Amino acid sequence: MKHIILFVVFLLFSLKAFSQKPTYQEYRDYVLTEYDFGKYYDSKRNIFIKDNIVHIFIDEGGSLIETGVPTTATEKYSYRLHLLTNSETLETTKFKYSFRGEYKPTFNIQNDTLNELDKSEEDESEEVKPKIVEYSYAIIGPFTDDFNITVTKIKEGEEDMTILDKKINVAKTFHVSISTGLFMTTLTNPSNIKTSTNSDGQVTLIADDQNTRGIVSLNAVFYPKGRSFLFPPSGGLFSPDRFGILIGTKIDENQFENFIGGIQFDFARGGSVAIGAHFGRRNAIAGYDDFDFGNEVFKGDISNDLIKEWDVGFIFGVNLDLRIFGQLFKPIN
Structure with missing residues (x-):
């Protein structure tokens, strides 16, 4: 019985050691550490906003990290999406980010991009840790009326899955x-x-x-x-x-x-x-x-x-x- 218990403990330790999928808490810690969160976090609206740019953080499953997506924004805001994933996921997965909005009467905005995240920064140290890879998409906006942002997860051998699909209303200025x-x-x-x-x-x-x-x-x-x-x-x-x-x-x-x-x-x-x-x-x-x-x-x-x-x-x-x-x-x- 003792040997079985030791074997299970060893197996769990091995799986943890070789897994490179960060937990949600690790993603959260990354965001709080890498960004001056306390200075630019607006608790009343639950958004991270710096220089009129709203930053949105999501993980590879589409879960929002620490902040929300504004339900109503203003015409002054621009937006930047930050996708956090890991080295292991990038072996088989790509993420498609698209947005659609309009700024009247100056110009219309339509964009659709497919990005394969950079895999060149693998951690080659002997200690195996979850490798968080961040991809910050281009700043978009401002918009009038409303706009949509969408992120689709494209994985080999599986059906494409939309992990983020949000419509944001824009208050008139x-x-x-x-x-x-x-x-x-x-x-x-x-x-x-x-x-x-x-x-x-x-x-x-x-x-x-x-x-x-x-x-x-x-x-x-x-x-x-x-x-x-x-x-x-x-x-x-x-x-x-x-x-x-x-x-x-x-x-x-x-x-x-x-x-x-x-x-x-x-x-x-x-x-x-x-x-x-x-x-x-x-x-x-x-x-x-x-x-x-x-x-x-x-x-x-x-x-x-x-x-x-x-x-x-x-x-x-x-x-x-x-x-x-x-x-x-x-x-x-």
């Missing part, structure tokens, strides 16, 4: 969006102006909206770097992807008498803060640079001295996606 702003403006527009008396008994003027006021605006925002609204803003606090140039007008009957412009900063998907200038036409009192309502003495005739003038003020507020704005002010049944 927009350079201009329409939104609604809720802003505070320092450009005063006193209304309902009437004569009154001040604390000294002298004639003065009183009015509504003498100080800062709120306005609702309809805005167009230009994103120089482009934005995909299916994703939250990317990058750090001062990433160019978060900034846009805002131009808008106040929503009321005097919409062509109030214009705003400034810089927008996206803090979340569909939401942002903006700062800028408000250029508008407002009520003013002739002969006074900035009448102090309720205090300053008025010696004119309000029916003649009330005029309209263009001036500039400062704005600050939030800018919301129109769909969010609609939900905020949706009537409650």
Whole structure:
């Protein structure tokens, strides 16, 4: 019985020693070691992305290694597939990698390649270890709409087998969006102006909206770097992807008498803060640079001295996606 046990142990050891098929864990260790995984791994989306290139790792059976394939990507992304296999498999097997995608309106992409991986780097040392061979295919993309990537395993004497077949949706990138702003403006527009008396008994003027006021605006925002609204803003606090140039007008009957412009900063998907200038036409009192309502003495005739003038003020507020704005002010049944 003892001899049988020793024989089985020897047999298992021999099979392990002469086998050159790495385990999944060995493939995983290879990826984590060879690539700066902690720096470029996006845990929220489970993808490895460096310089807008998404790297996809698979083994010879089509199993994804450590990362997934993005279910939704952006038009900025390119892609690179890394196939990990071993020396033993390459003796009888080839891998066919193909992709199909489109980038509108610049060009269409179609490609189909058959590669026999390089077998020249066999480990000739006395110690037999699993030999991992990596083949990194050419960078593809970017794409619009969606695209497919396929890897087919072609082995002598066996039917071709597709080990990877993925369709990836691509979120649209927009350079201009329409939104609604809720802003505070320092450009005063006193209304309902009437004569009154001040604390000294002298004639003065009183009015509504003498100080800062709120306005609702309809805005167009230009994103120089482009934005995909299916994703939250990317990058750090001062990433160019978060900034846009805002131009808008106040929503009321005097919409062509109030214009705003400034810089927008996206803090979340569909939401942002903006700062800028408000250029508008407002009520003013002739002969006074900035009448102090309720205090300053008025010696004119309000029916003649009330005029309209263009001036500039400062704005600050939030800018919301129109769909969010609609939900905020949706009537409650």
